[in-house]
Amino acid sequence: MRGLVFNAPKDVRVTDVPDPGVVNPTDAVVRVTKAGICGSDMHIYNHGDAFGFDAGCRLGHEFVGVVEAVGPEVRSVKPGDRIVAPFWLSCGECHFCKKGLTTSCVQGGCFGFQAFWGFGGHVEGGQSQFVRVPLADGTLVKVPDELADVDDKVLLPLVDVFTTAYHAAKGSGVKPGQTALVIGDGAVGLLACQAAALLGAGNIVLSGHHDDRLAVGARLGATHTVNSKANADRLGELLGDLTNSFGPDVVIDAISSADSMVHAANTVQPGGTVSWVGMEVFLGAPQLPWDTCFLRNLTIRGGVAPVRSYLPELWPLVISGKLDPSPVLTHDLPLERAAEGYEIMATRAEGSVKVCVSPN
Amino acid sequence: MRGLVFNAPKDVRVTDVPDPGVVNPTDAVVRVTKAGICGSDMHIYNHGDAFGFDAGCRLGHEFVGVVEAVGPEVRSVKPGDRIVAPFWLSCGECHFCKKGLTTSCVQGGCFGFQAFWGFGGHVEGGQSQFVRVPLADGTLVKVPDELADVDDKVLLPLVDVFTTAYHAAKGSGVKPGQTALVIGDGAVGLLACQAAALLGAGNIVLSGHHDDRLAVGARLGATHTVNSKANADRLGELLGDLTNSFGPDVVIDAISSADSMVHAANTVQPGGTVSWVGMEVFLGAPQLPWDTCFLRNLTIRGGVAPVRSYLPELWPLVISGKLDPSPVLTHDLPLERAAEGYEIMATRAEGSVKVCVSPN
Numbered sequence: 001m002r003g004l005v006f007n008a009p010k011d012v013r014v015t016d017v018p019d020p021g022v023v024n025p026t027d028a029v030v031r032v033t034k035a036g037i038c039g040s041d042m043h044i045y046n047h048g049d050a051f052g053f054d055a056g057c058r059l060g061h062e063f064v065g066v067v068e069a070v071g072p073e074v075r076s077v078k079p080g081d082r083i084v085a086p087f088w089l090s091c092g093e094c095h096f097c098k099k100g101l102t103t104s105c106v107q108g109g110c111f112g113f114q115a116f117w118g119f120g121g122h123v124e125g126g127q128s129q130f131v132r133v134p135l136a137d138g139t140l141v142k143v144p145d146e147l148a149d150v151d152d153k154v155l156l157p158l159v160d161v162f163t164t165a166y167h168a169a170k171g172s173g174v175k176p177g178q179t180a181l182v183i184g185d186g187a188v189g190l191l192a193c194q195a196a197a198l199l200g201a202g203n204i205v206l207s208g209h210h211d212d213r214l215a216v217g218a219r220l221g222a223t224h225t226v227n228s229k230a231n232a233d234r235l236g237e238l239l240g241d242l243t244n245s246f247g248p249d250v251v252i253d254a255i256s257s258a259d260s261m262v263h264a265a266n267t268v269q270p271g272g273t274v275s276w277v278g279m280e281v282f283l284g285a286p287q288l289p290w291d292t293c294f295l296r297n298l299t300i301r302g303g304v305a306p307v308r309s310y311l312p313e314l315w316p317l318v319i320s321g322k323l324d325p326s327p328v329l330t331h332d333l334p335l336e337r338a339a340e341g342y343e344i345m346a347t348r349a350e351g352s353v354k355v356c357v358s359p360n
Numbered sequence: 361m362r363g364l365v366f367n368a369p370k371d372v373r374v375t376d377v378p379d380p381g382v383v384n385p386t387d388a389v390v391r392v393t394k395a396g397i398c399g400s401d402m403h404i405y406n407h408g409d410a411f412g413f414d415a416g417c418r419l420g421h422e423f424v425g426v427v428e429a430v431g432p433e434v435r436s437v438k439p440g441d442r443i444v445a446p447f448w449l450s451c452g453e454c455h456f457c458k459k460g461l462t463t464s465c466v467q468g469g470c471f472g473f474q475a476f477w478g479f480g481g482h483v484e485g486g487q488s489q490f491v492r493v494p495l496a497d498g499t500l501v502k503v504p505d506e507l508a509d510v511d512d513k514v515l516l517p518l519v520d521v522f523t524t525a526y527h528a529a530k531g532s533g534v535k536p537g538q539t540a541l542v543i544g545d546g547a548v549g550l551l552a553c554q555a556a557a558l559l560g561a562g563n564i565v566l567s568g569h570h571d572d573r574l575a576v577g578a579r580l581g582a583t584h585t586v587n588s589k590a591n592a593d594r595l596g597e598l599l600g601d602l603t604n605s606f607g608p609d610v611v612i613d614a615i616s617s618a619d620s621m622v623h624a625a626n627t628v629q630p631g632g633t634v635s636w637v638g639m640e641v642f643l644g645a646p647q648l649p650w651d652t653c654f655l656r657n658l659t660i661r662g663g664v665a666p667v668r669s670y671l672p673e674l675w676p677l678v679i680s681g682k683l684d685p686s687p688v689l690t691h692d693l694p695l696e697r698a699a700e701g702y703e704i705m706a707t708r709a710e711g712s713v714k715v716c717v718s719p720n
Binding site for chain 1: 455456459461463464604606630631639641642645646647648650651653654655656657658659660661662663664666
C-alpha cells in the first residue's frame with residue numbers, strides 16, 4: 001500500500017510501505033478515508049532530526065475511516081464500521097482511562113512518545129491507506145448512526161485539532177459571559193474560539209498574525225480579532241476596553257511558546273487561568289513571571305487532550321449541527337500529493353489553515 | 361509606643377515609634393494583643409536590602425487585637441471589638457473583593473507591595489503595640505461571640521499562616537481519600553497537612569528536613585512523614601507504595617523554590633495539581649519541566665491567600681474545635697524580645713516552628 005514517510009527535514013514522501021495486518025488479538029486494521037496534517041506533524045517536518053526521527057518513519061496521527069479487519073478479542077467495532085481514531089492509544093480499563101485521562105493510559109503510555117500513530121516506532125502512520133490500530137476497543141470510536149451521512153471533514157477535526165482546542169477551553173474554566181483571549185490563529189486557536197463559544201464565553205478575542213485566518217476565527221466564534229503583528233498596541237487596548245482594564249478572565253494559549261506563555265501570564269486577570277496546548281514549549285521553555293503568578297493567583301494548566309473522553313459530549317453537538325469544525329480544513333488533497341500539503345502548511349500559504357489528505 | 365523596625369539584614373529592633381491614629385474616615389486603630397513572625401518576614405530579615413527595604417521600615421503583617429478607635433465611616437467594627445486582621449488590605453466592594461479575591465483588591469492593590477502591613481511604606485507594622493488599619497470595614501473581621509474565651513494563639517494563625525496553607529490545600533483540589541504530598545516542614549507546610557486533613561485527604565505525606573517539625577506535622581494531620589534530608593530515597597519509595605507508583609494526586613508545595621517546584625511537577629500524578637504558596641520563587645525562578653507538564657496534563661496553581669474570604673467557612677471549624685492551628689506557635693515572647701524571636705526562626709532552633717510576640 002501507499003503511505004507517507006519522513007525522509008529528512010522538509011522532505012516527506014508518499015511511497016510503498018508494507019500492508020498492515022492484525023498482529024495482536026486486540027488490534028484492528030482501519031482503511032483510512034481522511035487524514036489530517038497536524039501542527040505537531042509540522043514540528044517533525046521541520047525538526048524531525050532534532051526529535052530523533054529517522055528516515056522512513058511513518059507520519060500522521062489524525063484519521064478517520066472504516067474498520068477493515070479486527071483481531072479475535074475486539075468487541076466494540078467490527079469490519080465495515082465507520083470510526084474515528086483519537087490520536088492517543090488507550091486501553092479503556094486502567095487507572096487513568098477510568099478517570100478520563102486516556103492520554104496517560106498505562107498501556108498506551110508504555111510506548112512513551114510512541115503512544116500514537118506516526119511517531120515512527122511501534123505504531124504506524126495514519127497518512128496512509130491502511131493503519132493497524134492496537135488496543136482497538138479502548139481507542140477507536142464508532143461514529144453514531146445519526147451521522148451516517150456527514151462528511152469526513154466534519155469528523156476529522158474531532159480526533160485531535162478540535163478536541164485539543166476544546167480541552168484547552170475546558171481547562172481554562174471559562175464561564176458563560178466571561179472574556180477569553182485566544183492566542184494563535186492556527187487551527188487549534190481558531191477552533192478554541194469555537195470551543196469557547198460553545199462553553200458560553202462572552203467576548204472571545206482572537207490574536208494572530210494572518211488576516212485570512214483571523215477571518216476564519218470570526219466565522220467560528222471569535223467576537224473580536226486582532227492582527228497583533230500589524231498592530232502591536234491594539235490587543236492591549238481592546239482587552240482593556242472590554243474588561244475595565246482587569247484583563248481577560250482566561251487566556252487560551254494555542255501557541256505555547258516561551259514568549260506567548262509569558263505574555264499570557266502577564267495579561268490574564270488576577271485569579272484567572274492560562275490554558276496552554278501548544279507544543280512550542282518543547283522548542284524553548286517559558287520563563288514565567290512567577291512573582292506575577294503569585295501576586296495574581298494564576299492557574300497555569302496545559303496538556304495533551306484526552307480526546308476519547310470528550311467524544312460522548314461532542315457527538316450531540318455534531319448531530320444537532322451546533323458543532324462543525326470543518327472550516328479549518330482549507331485543503332483536501334489526494335494522498336499522493338501529501339508532500340504538497342506539508343509545503344502548504346509550512347509556508348502558511350495564503351488562504352490555508354489546515355490540510356487533509358484522502359488516501360481512499 | 362513601641363514597635364519593631366528593620367534596620368539592616370539580620371538586624372531588627374524594637375524601638376519607640378509614633379503612636380498611630382485615625383487618618384482617613386475609613387481607618388481603625390487596633391491595639392495588638394498577639395503578632396506573628398512570618399516566613400515572609402524572614403525574607404525581609406535575611407534579604408531586606410535586596411527587596412528594597414530601608415532602615416526604619418516597620419515589620420509584621422500577622423496580628424490580632426482589639427479595636428481602639430475608628431474613623432467616622434467605619435461601620436463593621438467598633439472600639440472594644442476583638443478582631444483578626446487578614447494580612448492584605450481590602451475594600452470589600454471592588455470587582456475582585458466581590459469575587460473573593462481580596463488580595464487583588466483594587467484599593468488594597470493600589471499600594472502595590474504595600475498592600476499589607478509591615479512593608480515599610482503607607483502601612484504600619486503589626487509587630488507593635490498599635491496599628492492603623494486602612495479600609496477597616498473591608499479588612500478587619502470581628503471574632504465571633506462564640507470564641508470570646510478562645511486564646512489568641514488559636515486565632516492568630518487564621519490571619520495568614522493557616523489560611524495560606526488552607527488556600528494551598530483548596531487550590532490543590534484534593535478530594536476525599538486522595539493522596540497529597542506536602543513539601544516543607546515550616547509552619548505553612550505543617551498547617552497544610554491540617555488543611556488537607558480537613559478537606560478529607562486520605563494519605564497526607566509530609567516531606568521535610570527537621571524531625572521535630574515533622575512530629576508537629578504528624579500531630580496536625582500528616583499520615584506519613586519523611587525526613588528527606590536524612591533519607592533521600594525514602595520519599596519516592598513511600599509515594600510509590602501508597603499510589604501504585606502513579607504518584608500523589610496533588611502536591612502542596614509550601615517551599616516553592618526553584619528546586620521544590622521542579623520536584624513537585626516531576627512527582628505529581630498525571631492530571632494532578634501542584635499548588636504552591638511559598639515565596640522562595642522570588643529568590644530564584646523555577647525552570648519547570650514543561651514537556652512533563654504537557655504530557656501529564658498538570659495544573660500549576662499558586663498565589664497569595666485571600667484570607668478574608670475564607671474566614672466565614674473557617675469560623676465554624678474553630679468553634680466546633682475541629683480546627684486549632686496553635687501548635688505551630690512554639691514560642692510566645694514579649695514584644696521587647698521580638699528580635700530574639702527572629703533569631704529563633706532564622707536559626708530554626710530545635711523545637712521551634714513559629715514565634716509570636718505579645719505587645720500588650
